[in-house]
Amino acid sequence: MSLIGKLMEKPWLAQPEGMDPALLVAPNTGWPARTALRFFLGTVTVIFFLFIMTLLGRSQMGDFHALAGEPWLPFDRPVQLWWNSAILLLSSIAMHAGLWLARQNRLQASLLAVMLAVVLVLGFMLAQGYVWQQLAVAGFGLTTNPASSYFYLLTAVHLVHLLGGVVALSGLLRRYWQQHSQARIVAGLTLCTTYWHYLFGIWLVLFALLTSSAGTIDSLAALCGF
Amino acid sequence: MTETAIADHADEHHPSSFASKYIWSQDHKVIAIQYSLTAIFVGLVALVLSALMRLQLGFPDHFSFISPESYLQFVTMHGMIMVVYLLTALLLGGFGNYLIPLMIGARDMVFPLLNMLSFWTYLLSVLVLLASFFVPGGPTGAGWTLYPPQAILPGTPGHDWGILLMLISLGIFIVAFTMGGLNYVCTILQARTKGMTLMRMPLTIWGIFVATIMGLLAFPALLVSAIMMFMDKVVGTSFFMPAILSMGEVLDHTGGSPILFQHLFWFFGHPEVYIVALPAFGIVSDILATHARKNIFGYRMMVWAIVVIGLLSFVVWAHHMYVSGMNPYFGFFFATTTLIIAVPTALKVYNWILTLWRGNIQLTLPMLFAIGFIFTFIHGGLSGLFLGNVVIDLPLSDTYFVVGHFHMVMGLSPILVLYAAIYHWFPKVTGRMLHTGLGKVHFWATLIGAYSVFLPMHYLGMLGLPRRYFGMAGTEYIPESAHLLNANITVAAILVAVVQLVFIANVIVSLRRGEKAPANPWGATTLEWQTPDNPPTHGNWGPALPVVHRWAYDFSVPGAKDDFIPQNVPNSAVEVTDAKAFAEAGQ
Amino acid sequence: MAIALIILLLIIGTVIFHVVSPWYFTPLASNWSTIDSTVSLTFWITGFVFVAVNLFLVYVLVRYRSRPGLKADYEPENKKLEGWLTLVTTIGIAAMLAPGLYVWGQFVKPPDDAMVVEAVGQQWHWSYRFPGEDGVLGKVDNRAISETNPFGLDPTDPASRDDVLIFSNELVLPVDRPVKLLLRSKDVLHNFTVPQFRVKMDMVPGISSYLWFTPTRTGEFDVMCQELCGIGHYAMRGRVVVKEQSDFDAWLARQVTFAQTQHHTEGDVALGQAQYMVCAACHGIQGEGNEGLHAPRLAGQDLWYLQRQLKNYQQGIRGTAEGDVFGGQMIAMANLVSDEQNMQHLLAYIGSLPEPARVAAEGDLRRGKQLYRNCVHCHGEQAEGSFHMNAPRLAGLEPWYLSRQIEYFRDRVRGGHRDDFYGAQMSLLVQSLRSEEDIADLVAYINSLQPEQLARRD
Known part of the structure; x- marks a missing residue:
């Protein structure tokens, strides 16, 4: 039933004995961890x-100078960032492969894939x-310009979230060592x-935004009413 | 990301040692009490701070231990503690934790470990906050809104250590809240017992549920602003800092926008008002229905109103900023949304009174506090219509009218609900009743005393008394009588503060010597009163989970023998005196 | 039934309080009677709702209180009733919102013929700027602010040369003429509020905000800062004086333009020395001060501060209060240098005097340091003083003089004159010193401070 439909229910009406639809279905115990993750992603999205x-x-504000758009700006041709994105993409693919392998009950291979994903993420962090x-060497320090401040800030916040992911994943790796059931590992x-x-999606958004030219940023800002 | 099975059997390993039972406990009831005691403790600190502020305002030039600097520190810490560390923590961490599993028929939260971590993280945030009293320069005196640039510049008390500890503490609090909040939401969504549909949930749970979701979406704004201000302060970025002088020296910052911070702050700050209010709304609804022996009037409307208020509260934030220097054309939009939100709020008030209407009103202690809440909330809500209406905010913004308004609507009102809730659920939590006589003294003094504190403040505000002023002397438009009134307010405020000791004494004495409480002293229908043990033990429900057959408000059903039917009683088990009337009532 | 009775009494009490309360909006002094009307309308509507809903609550409490045999109704919802209540509430809300938005529409659009004035906020003073003959305010930048350019005007902008600068907390405005007040800040947030004008707006560093009003009666009105701006927030007071147009024009003509403030006359030390001979009789040959003659030390003091005090004596702002005997003696002396050029010579000479040795003072330095936390923001870590904060140097002043001045400020012997804004502020600030012991400890601490010899300021 849709949420609106649920909210329209009149809960005081009696249900015939043994016919109460609420009692005919098993309680929705669902998968709380996944629900929690969804809400958590909601929170992170807001951040x-x-x-x-x-x-x-x-x-x-007048003192904001985008980091791309002119040949002399550091992210006019952000080659290094493309490489970094590729690393993060590979990490994502490795995770996905690990999941696929785990579903096939090939836990050894799955473990390898997951560890590869971790290595790639750590590599991404180093590359960032x-x-x-x-x-910084190019003269765009933390306080040089709000655009560079934002670059350091947003990439750092992103890295903190990745690091959180690695910590959570290390808990999962224990399940491999301790030979938990396949179902628990897959979950x-x-x-x-x-x-x-x-x-990875968040990174793409940040990548696009932080390497936008002044014109693009201005039109985005105008779109948001600034 | 551990999984938790919520099987229908009690937890096998009951905690045995003292430490695992009362300290490192993962039982939601113990965590609830830990949360509550911590929150009440910091709340008392904040209460003392408010008394010190009032001493200065009522009797300026008498107390050498209050300087302009410490006054601002009292103001700031009082506000922040009350809003975040007391009200949010007590309503959600305390009552949310205790009531959610019990009211929806679960054995515990879905993530007990996370729940425990949430409390310890919260405690850490409180300790960091309190630590700022002991660092050089003392706690921040930037006002609870922490507006930059002044929050991080000389000229404001605690601009070095105080503000940093405040930001760190808020960050830790947000982590704690997120851990707790995810737990509450998931538990409500996925651990409800059989038969507990969404629309059979008591309004308490609805209020906590929507408030928690709002918190998960609103606290990030505070986190974001705290991180950026932290960077402005520590590494010298210019997110919020424009090119300015400080104490005559030109600073290195350029181009930042203080108003940007205000937008972020109030994008958190306004929902925060409802994060506190919605659980209070829910709790008071259940208390009114139970003690009036009548179903809540317009249950569906009440649920919808909670949801609509939750949604609307995200599009009204800039009504705190009408005179902030932001584009004044925003005023049209935000005044409109702000006054629209008054409609669902007013409907809730009507429905509370209509619940009492044609009821069978038991004037118990919880009921007295709930009725007191209706009165103060009407007053505070109506004075909000002045401030929300953008043009009336011009003369009133940043005056004592604002102070009077938000203390009436967000200070006194939720506190009355909290007391109602404590008097209502104390027998469940401890197995003993609170003393009625002491409770009445507490109630009358608190209601009348606090009302005589906050009502006159509105009038001082209209006169033009600015808030956050250490001294009002030296103005021509403030008559001597206003200073006299201020002194009277102080006397009333000190009385109210002292009377809270009666409450604390009542709790301590009743814990040991209170009358033993029956399992369901108020004749309530909700599940928490139907536990096999009283107080409920670990796992809450003994061998089998309860099954829910009805909504939470089957009071005085025509034809039924008793004037309440608990949620877990099937129709076949109801003692019926008049089968026809019972059937016509929809049963 | 006590609860019903008490609620009834609270309703009646609230209404009576509202009716008899002498605490209400100050008499209006601007065109914003529409704001007052909106307030009245809102009071009528909310007052009616307050009384009606609460009386109904009282009725319900009396009528449906528990008694034997009473059974509650069973009525889950009543759509019709809820519908009506929604409708009536919505109408009531709309009745308040519509006029509010209409008046706000007037507020956001200042009239085209409004006179433009700028108010500048800083911790914890006000200053003002008129656009001058060209009617255009010159460009400003906080980074350009210096001791010779406290407004941060752009000297290369032709529009700035004729800007009229008001270095005072007092603003004079003509009656019955719309004023568009542009607001900006040098440091933190402030808020320009005159209760009798009804309108207020924050002053935000980095941007320019505005408000407008038409003063409708002559008189003097307090300006209050109503956005927390730090420790001196409560002492950030100013004054708007509304005068007839002709009086206003005369006042404005007496003020200096930016161009005029850029001309400096250097004082001549040798000529100043001759001037100083009169002063030396009391203040000492080396300006070291003389307690017996009640003459404070001059050597080492900031010259801008000495100049301000000399002018205050000349204008009767200082030394005229009852009880300020020694200040009264200074008036005649100060008038000896009423010529601007002579004053500059004199100040140049005093500036050349070496700093004399310290006199010991007794007191609890630890407590004094604690108390000094309220002074440090303006007077500086080492009591070196700050031109921008309008705070004189305190280090090196003799203890007897410091404590006497603190007592004067406390008793409003000093700072009580209506034009002594900085003194009035000090009067508010020293209220946090509650005893003789406080003063002694504070003075002892200040006396212990040794700021490095700063470049002389003039």
Whole structure:
């Protein structure tokens, strides 16, 4: 039944003995961990959404200079960031493969894939750190310009979320060592994979936004009413 | 991401040692009490701070221990503690934790470990907050809204350590809230016992449910603003900091926008008002229905109103910013949405009174507090119509009218509900009744005393007394009588603060010597009163979970012998005196 | 049935309180009678609802209180009743909102012929700027602010040269002429409020906000900062004086333009030395002060501060209060340098005097340091003083003089004059010193401070 339909129910009406529809179905115990993950992703989405909105608002002040759009700007041709994105994409693919293998009950192979995903994510973090270093060397420090401040801030917040994912995943890795049932491994891995894909998606959005030219950012800001 | 089985059998390993039972407990009831005691403790700290503020306002130049600096620190810490660390934590962490599993027929939260971590994280946030009293410069005195630039600049007390600890503490609190909140939402969605449909849930659960979702979506705004302000302060970015002078020196910041912070803050801050209000609305609805022996009037309307208020509260935030210097054309939009939200809120008030109408009103202690709440909430709600109407906000913004309004609607009202709830559920939690005589003293003094504190504040505000002023002397438009009134307010406020000791004494004495409570002293229908043990033990329900056959408001059903039918009683088990009337009543 | 009775009494009490309360809006002094009307309308509607709903509550409590034999009704919902209530509430809300939005529509659009004035907020003072003859305000930038350019005007902008600058917390406005007040801030958030004008708006650093009103009667009105701006928030007071157009024009003509403030006359030390001979009789050859003659130390003090005090004496702002005997003696002396050029010579000479040795003071330094936390924001870590904060140097002043001035401020012997804004602020601020012991400890602490020899300011 739709949510609206549920909200229209008149709960005081008597249901005939033994015919109460509420008692005919098993209680919806669902999969609380997945529900929790969905709500958590909602919360994280709001965090990034608000960061992005403040960036767009802040971009309309005179001292904001986009990091791309002109040949001399650091992200005019963000080659390194494309490489980093590829690493994160591979990590996501590895996670997905790990999940697929676990579903096939090929747990050894699955474990390898998941560990590869972790290595790739750690690699992504290092690569992001390399970008920070390059950016700083190029003269775009943390406080040089709000655009570069936002670059460091947003990528750092993204990395913190990835790190959280790795911590959660390390809990899952224990299940492999301790030879938990396949079902439990698949369950945990499904959630982690969802989170991985989600963070890859977030990265793409951040990547697109942070390497936008001033014109693009201005039109986005105008679209949001700034 | 551990999975939790919610099988229909009690937990095998009952905690045995003292530590695992009362300290590192994963039982929602113990965690609820831990949350409540911590929240009440910091609440008392904040109460003392408010008394100190009132001493200065009522009797300026008398108390050498209150300086302009410490006054602002009292204001700030009082506000932040009351709103976040007391009300939010007590209503959701305390009552949410205790009531959710019991009211929906679950053995515990779906993630007990996460629940425990939530409390310990909350405790950490409280300790960090309180630590700011002991660092150089003391706690921040930026006002609970923490507006930059002044929050992080010299000229504001605690601009070094105080503000940083405040931001860190808020960040930790948000983590704690998120852990708890995910738990509450998932438990309500997926651990309801058989037969407990969404629309059979008591309004308490509806209020907590919607408030929790709002919290999960609103607290991120506070987190975001806290992170960015932290960076402005510590590494010198310019998110919120424009090019300014501080104490005569030009700072390195450029171009930032203080108004951006205000938007973020109130995008959290306004929903926060309803994060506190909605659980209170729910709780008071259930208390009114139970003690009036009558079903809640217009249950569906009440649920819809909670949902609609929850949604609308995300599009009214800038009514706190009418005079902030933002584009004044926003005023049209936000005044309209703000006044629209008054409609569902008013309907809730009508329905509370209509619940009493044609009821059988038992003037028990919880009922007295609930009725007191209706009165103060009507007053506070109506004064909100002044402030929400953008043009009336021009003279009244940042005056004592605002202080009077939000204390009436968001201070006194939820506190009265909290007391109603404590008097109502104390027998369930402890197995003993609170003393009625002491409770009445507490109630009368609190209601009349607090009303005589906050009613006159509205009038001082209309006169133009600004809030957050250490001293009002030296103005021509403030007559001597206003200073006298201020002194009277202080006397009333101190009385109210002292009377809370009666309550604490009542709790302590009743815990040991209180009258033993019957299993269901109020004749309530909701599941928490139907537990096999009283107080409920670990796992709540003994061998089998309850099965729900009806909504939570079958009071005084025509034809039934008793004036209440608990939710877990099937029709066949109801003692009926008049079968025809019983059938016509929809049963 | 006590609860019904008490609620009834609370209703009656609230209504009576409203009717007899002497605490209500101050008499209106601007065109915004429409705001007052909206308030009245809202009072009528909400007042009616307050009384009606609560009386119904009282009725219900009396009529349906529990007694033997009473049984509650069973009525899950009543759609018709709820529908009516929704409708009536919506109408009531609309009746309040519509006029509110209409008046707001007037507020957001200042009239085209409004006179433009700028108010500038800073911790914890006000200053004002008129556009001058060209009717255009010059460009400003907080980063351009310096001691010679406290408004941060752009000297290269031709529009800024004739801007009239008001270095005072007092703003004079003509009656019956719409004013569009542009608001900006040098440091943190402030808020420009005159209760009798009804309108207010925050001053936000980095942007310019505005409000408008037409003063409708002459008189003096307090300006209050109503956005928390730090420790001196409550002492950030100003004044708007509304005068007839001709008086206003005369006042405005006496004020300086930006261009005029950029001309400096350097004082001549040698000429100043001759001027100083009169002062030396009391203040000492080296400006070291003389407690017996009640003459404070001058050497080492900020010159801008000495200049302000000399002018205050000349204008009767200082030294005229009852009880300020020694200040009264200074008036005649100050008038000896009423010529601007002579004053500059004198100040130049005083600026050349070496800083004399300290006098010891007794007191609890630890407590004094604690108390000084309220002073540090303006007077500085080492009591070195700050031109921007309008706070004089305190370090090096003799303890007897410091404590006497604190007592004067406390008793409003000093700071009581209507034009002594900085002094009035000090009067508010020293209220946090509650005893003689406080003052002694504070003075002892200030006396212990040793700011590095700062570049002399003039």
